[in-house]
Amino acid sequence: MAIQIINDSQARDSSPIVGIDLGTTNSLVAYVQNGTPSVLKSREGKHLIPSVVTFEGGIPVVGDIAKRHKVRDARHTVFSVKRLLGRGLEDLKQASSELPYEIVSSEGGVAIRVEGKTYTPIEISAIILRELKAAAEAALGKPVKRAVITVPAYFNDSQRQATRAAGRLAGLDVMRIVNEPTAAALAYGLDRKREGLIAVYDLGGGTFDVSILKLHNGIFEVLATNGNTALGGDDLDRVIVNSAIREIRERFGIEANQDIDLNAALIEAAEAVKIALSEKTEAQLEVEVKLDGGKRREKFTQRWTRDEFQFLARAVVEKTREPCLQALKDAGLSPNDLSDVVLVGGPTRLPVVQDVAREIFGREPNTSVHPDEVVAVGAAIQADILAGNNKDFLLLDVVPLSLGLETYGGLMSPLIPRNTRIPTVAKEVFTTFVDKQTGVDIHVLQGERDRVDDNRSLAKFKLKGIQPMPAGLPRVEVSFLIDADGILQVAAKDLHTGYEQSIEVRPSYGLTDAQVEDMLRSSQEHADQDIEFKKWVEARNEAEPVLRSSELKLSDAYRLLPQADALKIEQAIGKLKAALSQKNVADIREASHLLSQATVKLADLIVKEAIIRASS
């Protein structure tokens, strides 16, 4: 009966479910109201919220304000954190040398060090999600506790788990993890009511995905997907940055990427050049270079023509070809079978990207969807489906990478091949090799390679509590279930006793549910501290100008006011100073208020005196 009650309350939960596109460069939140999806505005009134977090006195600030700090305060500003999500330090050798902030090894993956404090990519992502949650709450005028979050289709299990953990940490119930190209297809299909086979070519800030879908009467069936989770618009900026670094080295003899501020400035300037070149045929990169240990500054400029950029960019964009061809092959299709090729993601605005897509698929790609917003809109449509408001649409997705087990000799034996429809389950019976053995080690892998080491290790665990028996007799059935989020769950059953074993699969590069709960609790405690801190900063910011101007006017006070009134002002100044040094918000407010009151008459007299002087 208890279960029935829980189900009922969940069914009746009418609180909004929003759709979130948690991007490498920008993030968006969207919502479907009465069948119409719309992107919700940030608290700064924009659709795109830069996925940038800066820290001011240890307090995180997200979005446009943080983005402005990218150059000014590179050491305290974290961007492109999605590239680090769910990954280990070994995967990130390249990325960490390109990112200006400090990346360190941490238990269960990597962390980012800002001002001596370390944050995991999950925590940084949660900070961004919290901002999106707040934006949605402000826009909808009610609390938002549930969300659908998108991930690149080619994200592996660790990266998906990390995304889900970030959502939980931000105080969101993650109703579904949806693949970005699939979400885009949903939004494309809603608009146009099209049928047939389509390819979604999704080049984002840091990831590339391609998905082949069949659209039929409201069903969106993914036939195959492929991609590269370390390829995106960032890499196109990189070709400009690298060229500038070379020229700076030749001209000034310094290593630009070892100067955090210069590196950040170059990344920003390169992005501007790239964007300018999709409209103009020429653009100029400009940064300031510090020489002689900061004593001398010199301007560095580099001219770029569109042709030069396209030549270098092409080598990067060409890397999208192989995944596209593989996805077509896996779907058993040729480019002629497709009825449309949909371009998604900011970088697909670039002519060179459109050229490559056109060549791969042998047709003019469709650029009619909004490349930045379509994924968030799709996530909102999926949220609407989960809320039970849209019974016409249904997404049928696949697992992007094969899932397998380590077998004797360090080889991976696939259990669930890539492009298998999800949810799915595979069962395998394990036995023992030694008499009276009571445990069996299981190593779960994800990837397409033969050698264990070439694949992603998802989890290692031991089946315990096997009854001591002669070797080969015990039979333990292990079920590997991939749910509708593309996330692995493992269960084991002893076939002799029928006893179900619970297995905690600890993600190799993520957090367990228990760790997330712990962090959530401590972040709620911190949230109170954070609010206190913010109040103090606000009170201080209000009080300080009052204090300064009063101090300046103190001599006027003794000149213009009765002695007693002037003394009152001087006392009020002393009180406010004391309150500020004690950091007591209520006292600061009160003392500040008293001081303003005490100086009202004085201000009035000063103005009058000025008018008299001016007229005489």
Added chain:
Amino acid sequence: MAAALVSQPDRCADCSQPLTGTLSPHLCAQCGQPQPVQPSEDFFLTLGAPRRFSQDLGQLERRFYELSRALHPDRFPGKNAVSLERMSHLNRAYSTLKNRAELRSYLLELEGVKVGSQNQIPMELAESWFELQDTLMEDPEAARTKLQEFEKEMFRFKQVEETALMTLEKSYDQSFAREDLEKIARHIQAQSYLKSLDRDIGRIREKVFGHGHSDHK
């Protein structure tokens, strides 16, 4: 009377109403709850498809879509374990029945016909295979032509095998004779060696043509 007692469960696991309608045994028409998958529910039953080799792919897809709409976890708020189990079962049923090779092994398994594995080369290919091995040792240059000849021969062998299998499958679909299934099993057994043969050929090709040689023409 005894038969009725061993029939599969025909009442809803949630509301105990009889399971009827076009969505049984997947979903209870009364309370709308998905029903646990019974061990007796094979992939043919799941998709309402005839228990045979020949399948109407259009019909399979229509039924798969219809059931997906009703059973998918997206249709049930919160975590519905039964919907997850149902949908996983449906997905596996659909991909098995859609794929010739998978359907073949599945039907044999269901009918209790065992397929052994073979660790020697099919008779039809044996002679040229050993000839190729000899040439490889004596005259690596000449082995190139021999290899290409062998590959052609193997391609023809696979075609003949496939035609034989299809004839047997047609025959089974009309007669449901166990004899046909056993013949099919023997053919599959012979084919099982071809996979390792394909790998061997790949290695030989690398040896005689060098690395990076592709067989696309």
